[in-house]
Amino acid sequence: MTHGKGRDYKKLPPMTADIAKDGHLQLLLFEAERAWAYAQELMSSALQPSNQANASSLRHSATGRFRRAVNWSTQLLSLCQTLYGLSRLSAENLLEVTIYTVILNGRFLRYRDDFEDGLIQLSVAKSLLDDLANASSTSRDQALAVLFADEIGPEIRYCAHELGRAKAYDINGIVSELAPLHRNEIVENCDALVAKLQSEGSTTLKTKLKERLWEGQPVPIRYPELVDVFLKVEQAEAIVDSRQKEGRRSTSNKKAKSDVTAYDAVLATLSDAEEVARKLQEAQQVTGATSTSSSNGGRDIQFVHAYIVYQLLSRRIQRDLLLINTLLASGGGEKYKAATSKKPATGSANADSVDKRLYPAIVKLLDTILQSLTQMRTISIVDDSPDLASAVDARLDFTNGRRCVYLAQCYAAVKKYGEALALLQHATIHVREAISSLSLSESDVINSGNTPFFPLNTEDLKELETTIASDSLQLKRDWFAYNGGSVKADPTTYKKPLFFNIALNYVELDMDRLQQRAGKQPVPAPGAPSSSTNAPQTKTEFVLEKKPTPKAKAEEHVEPAPNHNHKPVGA
Secondary structure: OOOOOOOOOOOOOOOOOOOOOOOHHHHHHHHHHHHHHHHHHHHHOOOOHHOOOOOOHHHHHHHHHHHHHHHHHHHHHHHHHHHHHHOOOHHHHHHHHHHHHHHHHHHHHHHHOHHHHHHHHHHHHHHHHHHHHHHHOEHHHHHHHHHHHHHHHHHHHHHHHOOOOOOOOOOHHHHHHHHHHHHHHHHOOOHHHHHHHHHHHHHOOOOOOOOEEEEEEEEOOOOHHHHHHHHHHHHHHHHHHHHHHHHOOOOOOHHHHHHHHHHHHHHHHHHHHHHHHHHHHHHHHHHHOOOOOHHOOOOHHHHHHHHHHHHHHHHHHHHHHHHHHHHHHHHHHHHHHHHOOOOOOOOOOHHHHHHOOOOHHHHHHHHHHHHHHHHHHOOHHHHHHHHHHHHHHHHHHHHHHHHHHHHHHHHHHHHHHHHHHHHHHHHHHHHHHHHHHHHOOOOOOOOOOOOOOHHHHHHHHHHHHHHHHHHHHHHHHHHHHHHOOOOOOOOOOOOOOOOOHHHOOOOOOOHHHHHHHHHOOOOOOOOOOOHHHHHHHHHHHEEEHOOOOOOOOOOOOOOOOOOOOOOOOOO
């Protein structure tokens, strides 16, 4: 300690257990960490080609810093043992400090190429970390213990390899062989300390994460940062699951909004988890470190990141499907039945009663679902599973077909029937592809999973096929009634046909002749002279303008013969 000008230096009182507080323990820990970090920096500098001339002095300084780190950690352990004897420190905290000191000793021995003693020290530390992880009261403490155990795993393998062991890769086997023989020698009262730790852990309330499975195997969450965000994910998912258990979907807008809000909370927590996992993955790629879990056949951080992305996309699809059902339910009973059966209502009368903004909004939501499914299909864990890949492909095709059906309704609303019928033809192709994808696997992995985010079966595809057929027939009828089924014809100039006699629409008849044969005189044009004075002239004009038609004998008009014997009156 330095002192200022004009001030007398006063030596600090010695550190005793009576005056020791949390700050004193932290100071000793920071001193040990600083010395060890400086030693690592000096070692890396000694390996650089530019410092080749000073390499020996740098290694000598690094050795001195290593000794200081071990000295500080030993002082920390001695003080903690005294506090534990006074019942001021728990067995868990004392075991943590003991493990820290043993790890530093083992690393220092490995640095000095004393591989046999270093292997024993590191094996004992690994064994104690496993006991600490099993007896931890929270998932975060468990993840911390597992993380430290993964860090010293490669060092154990390196020491075993340098000693010429045949199974240097079997870290757990080496630990189970060496740790029971030397743990009581290295750690004072080790068995009693572990027993006290287990008794303390049984009395405390444990708040741990639920076990997450993927293809029957647990998903290891080995990082404390992920544990914190996954606890929030579990809380949000519990709210969603409780709402689903309370009852089926309700048509009330208030209930639907609360369900959407619950899904938004789940998506927010999963987004945080994805960000944390991505940063951990990037940090691992930068440092080039590999965990022992991946070398032993376990799941590394890349798998955990892919699993989180899959869960995020599945929950997003669930939310979009809920929004679609809510929109259709707000349109009335028919639309809600269509929502539950995954098909739109048909008919021109229903189309007229639907809000024009409904179908475009549904198409946008289906576009979002397609985007999520496409991204899900590219995830490594989905691509590695053939059954899951075929299930995702089937839902992609089904959603594409459903989107074409709703988009056809949008075109039909603006009288573009040709485009609507073309979309229905595309929808038929997508449905056939979905049926083919579902038939590739015996059972649907998504339907049989823990969270079936997109239920789909053969009956849904058949219902959609029936809907496409009925919509196509209705659109053809509407198109024919609109402009006769023409692509370019103007509907204002189109005259609807008379169905009582089709021949009258295409054959031009001589109406005057029909009137004459019916025994009725043709109606004269306005302004024409009277028929009594100009009848012969009119008949002559008629004969001149139109060709005479052959007549039957019964139709010929026989004029009476003149009677010469008849005398006029008054003659």
